[in-house]
Amino acid sequence: MAIIKYAARQTLGQLIGANNPPVEVPDDSQRQYAWGKLEVDTYWADIQKFMRARRTGSEASAEYFIGPIVTITDDKVTSRSLLDGQQRLTTSTILIAAIRDTLGSMSSTEARVMANNIQRDYIARKDGRHSLPQYFLTLSLFDRDFFKNFIQDWNEATGKVAHTEIPSRPSHKLIKAAYSLFEGHISSALSSIHSDDERIDWLEELRDCLVKGLVFVEVQTPTSSDANEVFETINSRGKDLSTVDLVRNFLMEKSRHDEEKDRVNNAWRSLLDGFERREDIEKFLRHFWVAGHGDVRSHSLYTTIRKELTERFEKDLPRYEVRMFAAELQNASGRYIELITSGTGFEKLDCLLDEVRTLGADAAYPLLLAISTRSNHSEVARVAEALLSYYVRWTVVGRRESTLLEEKLFDLAKRVSSNLSISDAFQQIVDWTPDDAAFQSDFEQAPIPRSTQARYLLTTIEQYLRQREGVDDVVVAGASSVHVEHIYPQSPEAVYRLTDHASWMNRLGNQTLLHGRKNRMASNKAYPEKIHAYESSSFLITRETGIGRLWDADNGGWRPQGIDERQADLAKIAVDVWPIGSRDTGELSL
Incomplete structure (x- = not known):
């Protein structure tokens, strides 16, 4: 007490x-x-x-x-x-x-x-x-x-x-x-x-x-020691005081001499100077712990770290000291920063990490961190390809339970840290990934209401089409001038409004890409008023995927069956864009 x-x-x-x-x-x-x-x-x-x-x-x-x-x-x-x-x-x-x-x-x-x-x-x-x-x-x-x-x-x-x-x-x-x-x-x-x-x-x-x-x-x-106990109680074990601060205070408390305290401070300098936002430090700490120990919820992270490290620090053999944990934390932070900023310097991997960040697929980071400790960039990239296909097929398009995916990946990260081979980890992801038939069927029906996900899917398909056709490469995913366009408008004129408007509007078959100026010109207009914007677009997904099927020229109205037809065609392409395992058809440069 x-x-x-x-x-x-x-x-x-x-x-x-x-x-x-x-x-x-x-x-x-x-x-x-x-x-x-x-x-x-x-x-x-x-x-x-x-x-x-x-x-x-x-x-x-x-x-x-x-x-x-x-x-x-x-x-x-x-x-x-x-x-x-x-x-x-x-x-x-x-x-x-x-x-x-x-x-x-x-x-x-x-x-x-x-x-x-x-x-x-x-x-x-x-x-x-x-x-x-x-x-x-x-x-x-x-x-x-x-x-x-x-x-x-x-x-x-x-x-x-x-x-x-x-x-x-x-x-x-x-x-x-x-x-x-x-x-x-x-x-x-x-x-x-x-x-x-x-x-x-x-x-x-x-x-x-x-x-x-x-x-x-x-x-x-x-x-x-008394003060730490008092303020931990006041702050409800981390409710107001962040987990990162509590962990640092705990490490200082357990440090046996000034050299260990200096080692902890050096590690914290690296964290503070390396991350742009405090939220990223909090996320790193959890992912670092998950990578070595398996899933733990944010609200119980500090309690778990304190309990497990106290047991390790107090063991006589094998000797584990505060400075060792601080060094591990500092070394891992450098690799983690490279992962979340796409800054490894290995072009293929950095492009894949851009995709992870765009999708907000945070569940991938503990596994990538664990693998990066033991493997070269090429092996990490191979696993990242498999992870992206798993994430897209399971969560983004398949709309299956994301917490189950997270639990599996966090457990796999722990197993990799415990010396599971990288090839076995890769195969495990392959085994979890929905097969081509299931993915194509899911894709044909999927609504994608989140604009970031729709943009990612469309731009990745666009890049694939350009490479398949041998068209000069262009920057698509990172271009701020590229916008997602709803072909059947989000706010159509009353005379053109479809029955079940909401269910058709966010279907991927109803979405495409346009440059900013063209997107503003086409917004909420009937098809005849914006056909020129589509036909003159530089995007293959806009010019060559049959957008015209969405308009019934004879009756002067929107044709919902055309959304189904276009989305079915995109689904066939998607099977090759996000293959199970590695992308054997070539690298995607986003």
Whole structure:
């Protein structure tokens, strides 16, 4: 059970004020800044609501409880290490800085003095002109320097912050974005206030709401182990604090010396610098674990990792250490980034990975990650071909249970990590893939309402047709000017509307490709008004797959049987485009 030394009410001004011990986010715990526009705007709206309520003077509206924070404190409480509450304290400091900067930009001497006082009382202070500043909130190593440069290092003479650091991590960009949002909100609020005195009064009121009105409960603990247990409980085992952060904190807790902690931090630097979005790090961690251990749901991932790694770390033999897991995680992250960005440098594989990403076939990544650990790019590409055919035949066109496919692929990834041969894994995918007769029958009837899937199917068929006919290769799948066109329109004129309109509209036989300008011209028109756009198109799937069958020229209306006929013809082609196993007919360059 965790030991709690002390728990007490603290205002924001007491937590990060000049007369209190500074708060530091330790390097061996916590996450980077993670609040986006939704959280920042919600925070601002809450503060504005609190300001309005506070003006009533009622005792019930005097304070706004913003939640608990967890700190590690020494016996004399000369410093506080922050284990939980970083997002709220960081965001509050950013808003205080935006108030400071707004006051500092005003011509009033009073406003400039207030700005300097805000800096000294709640952000940072210096004992002398040439002394280093003491920061009241210090972030962990991932965000520390950028936060100081962009938010905290205020120049009293110029009334500005240096802003020389370039945001190099997603968290840096979020800090910058949060500041810009607050700056905009403040500017918007002041636009309806016409005198400088009234603006200063409003800014002073906003400051007081923050530093005197926001209330926390600070839970002080004696050790990091106690603090970890407390904040895991507060965050409901990862509900609010992300799995990635919990795993890092756990690894730091299990590290036996500074060298291991440095190894964990190095691994986390790679994750933060390698992935564009935090969501991708979360997805990688799950897929990394699945690749070695089999399926685990996101909500139980941290609990599973903690339990299994604790058992491994505590075994005497074979010895497994934190640094080993950190190294495995870092090495796998590099390969995973290559997979999700199509950046292996092997053209055939990268084209196939483009298809995986286009389809959103995330279930393929654990298996591809497991195979990439042991195989060359050519072998990975061969498996990727089989995976794509399996995914298209089973899920996209066959509309069979996708969770069953995921379970099978995740188990196969675990078996590959346990030394199942790549050829056996390939054969297993082949055995699972619906046969040609089933696929052709499914394709003939399939509606494809998702535009991304329809675009993928149509562009892949187009590329196949161009290669079969020896037509000069063109970029199709990645071209932003290429659009999916509904031949029988999504919004037809009433006189041309078919019975069972919805069931015909999204059939693949009713969809084709057009370039953007032609697509706009053809939109929602009857066939005679857009036949020229089809006949002059550069796409073979539009010119040569019998679109004319969809129009009954004799009766002047749409012919639904033509949708069936065209889709049946496309189904015959699709059997060759997505063959079982490898694409023996040649590479598809998308």
